[in-house]
Structure formats: structure tokens, C-alpha cells
Amino acid sequence: MYGLIGRMKAAPGQREALIALLLDDVGAMPGCYSYVVARDPGDGDAIWITEVWDNAASHRASLSLPQVQAAIAKAKPLIAGFDSHVETEPVGGHGLPAVG
Amino acid sequence: MYGLIGRMKAAPGQREALIALLLDDVGAMPGCYSYVVARDPGDGDAIWITEVWDNAASHRASLSLPQVQAAIAKAKPLIAGFDSHVETEPVGGHGLPAVG
Numbered sequence: 716m717y718g719l720i721g722r723m724k725a726a727p728g729q730r731e732a733l734i735a736l737l738l739d740d741v742g743a744m745p746g747c748y749s750y751v752v753a754r755d756p757g758d759g760d761a762i763w764i765t766e767v768w769d770n771a772a773s774h775r776a777s778l779s780l781p782q783v784q785a786a787i788a789k790a791k792p793l794i795a796g797f798d799s800h801v802e803t804e805p806v807g808g809h810g811l812p813a814v815g
Numbered sequence: 816m817y818g819l820i821g822r823m824k825a826a827p828g829q830r831e832a833l834i835a836l837l838l839d840d841v842g843a844m845p846g847c848y849s850y851v852v853a854r855d856p857g858d859g860d861a862i863w864i865t866e867v868w869d870n871a872a873s874h875r876a877s878l879s880l881p882q883v884q885a886a887i888a889k890a891k892p893l894i895a896g897f898d899s900h901v902e903t904e905p906v907g908g909h910g911l912p913a914v915g
Contacts, residue, residue, distance in 0.1 A: 718853045720820060720863060738907045749849060749910035751867055753818045753903035763820060763903045765865045767851055767910070803853035803863045807838045810849035810867070810910060 716748070716811075717774055718803035719766040722755065724795040730760055733793040737764070741782045746773025748811050760795065767805050816848070816911075817874055818903035819866040822855065824895040830860055833893040837864070841882045846873025848911050860895065867905045 725733040737752045744750070746769040755761035768774040777783055805811070825833040837852045844850070846869040855861035868874040877883055905911070 716853075718851070718863070718865075720865065734906055744909065747909055749851065749908070751818070751849065751865075751905050751908040751911065753816075753905040756902060756904055763818070763901070765818075765820065765851075801863070802856060804856055805851050805853040806834055808849070808851040809844065809847055811851065 716805040717768045717771040718805040719764070719768075719774070719800070720803060721764050721800040722798040723762050723764065724758075724798060725760045725762060726793050726795045727760060729793040730754070730762060733790060734762060736786060736790045736793065737762070739786055741780070741786050744777050744780070744783075746770065747777065761798070767811060771802075816905040817868045817871040818905040819864070819868075819874070819900070820903060821864050821900040822898040823862050823864065824858075824898060825860045825862060826893050826895045827860060829893040830854070830862060833890060834862060836886060836890045836893065837862070839886055841880070841886050844877050844880075844883075846870065847877065861898070867911060871902075 734752055747766070748769065749765070749767040751765045753763040755763055766774070834852055848869065849867040851865045853863040855863055866874070
């Protein structure tokens with residue numbers, strides 16, 4: 716599996732609007748097991764996104780889907796920047812499909 | 816919802832053994848929506864754990880379950896330390912139960 720853990724900063728005052736865009740239903744995302752959008756309780760502009768995919772290629776491919784590109788275009792003006800971005804290798808756990 | 820994102824370091828050479836313990840089936844964890852254990856590809860001793868719970872009380876209560884306490888006792892000797900530990904407020908996403 717392939718995982719991402721990242722923190723982004725919304726433009727001042729735009730966190731809730733950005734979260735709403737990030738949670739817009741973009742339809743099927745092949746290979747996406749988990750995608751969680753969370754507020755950072757310690758920073759009113761910060762958002763954590765954690766993702767689990769079957770593999771890195773599925774994540775990469777998702778970025779080319781027309782509906783995902785449209786969502787990114789809408790979100791971009793509300794994003795001030797990215798603080799941290801980590802790739803991981805999820806091994807297992809709870810709340811994932813039963814995969815090897 | 817209540818979320819946790821943390822990175823721990825295994826004692827040298829003990830990462831796979833520690834991951835196996837972290838993934839041991841501890842039975843029902845009331846209120847646990849997601850619990851993902853991942854290797855850090857950039858550090859052979861590091862493990863990321865990301866969690867989503869219905870609320871902080873459920874997470875706290877889980878730490879008192881006898882089977883969880885037994886798992887913690889087995890894991891402790893294999894843990895060198897915790898690098899980072901962040902609480903989050905998950906709002907929604909994909910792969911979570913349909914909750915408000």
C-alpha cells in the first residue's frame with residue numbers, strides 16, 4: 716500500500732471553505748482505501764490530510780482524473796501552502812479493506 | 816471525530832516485530848473508525864500510526880481495555896521513543912463510516 720500524511724495551510728479565514736472543497740464528492744477514486752480530512756485544533760488555518768492507496772500509481776493516476784483536476788483548480792486559490800508532506804508504506808490496521 | 820497522527824521509533828532492528836504486535840488483533844475497539852500502521856520509507860526504524868475515533872473518550876477508554884493493555888506491555892520493550900504526536904479533528908472523507 717501507499718500512504719500520504721500532509722498538512723496544508725488555508726488562506727486566512729478560508730479553512731472551512733477549503734475543507735468543503737476537499738470533501739466534495741469527486742466520484743470513484745480507483746485504488747483509494749482511505750482519505751481523511753481533519754482540522755488541526757492548534758492552528759485555525761491548518762488542515763491534515765491522510766490517505767491510503769493500493770499503490771503509488773493509483774494515487775498518481777487520480778490526479779489526472781478530470782473531476783479531480785477541476786477540484787484542484789477550485790481549491791488552489793484557498794491554499795496558502797503546504798507545511799509537511801510524508802509518504803508512508805501502510806502495512807495494515809483497522810478500517811482498510813482486507814488486503815495483503 | 817477525534818484523530819491522532821504519530822510517529823514512533825522502534826528499537827534498532829525491531830520495526831517488523833513491533834509492527835506485528837501493533838497489528839495483533841485486540842478484538843473490538845468501540846468507536847475506532849480507522850487505525851493504520853505504516854512503515855516510514857525514509858527511516859528503517861520509524862513507524863507512522865494514524866487513527867480516527869468517534870471521539871476522544873472512546874480513544875481514552877480503549878487504552879484501559881485489558882487486551883490493549885496486554886498489547887502495550889508486549890510492545891513497550893520494542894519502542895525506542897515517540898517523535899511526533901498530533902491530535903486532529905477529522906471532518907470527513909472516504910473510507911470512514913457515514914457519520915456527521
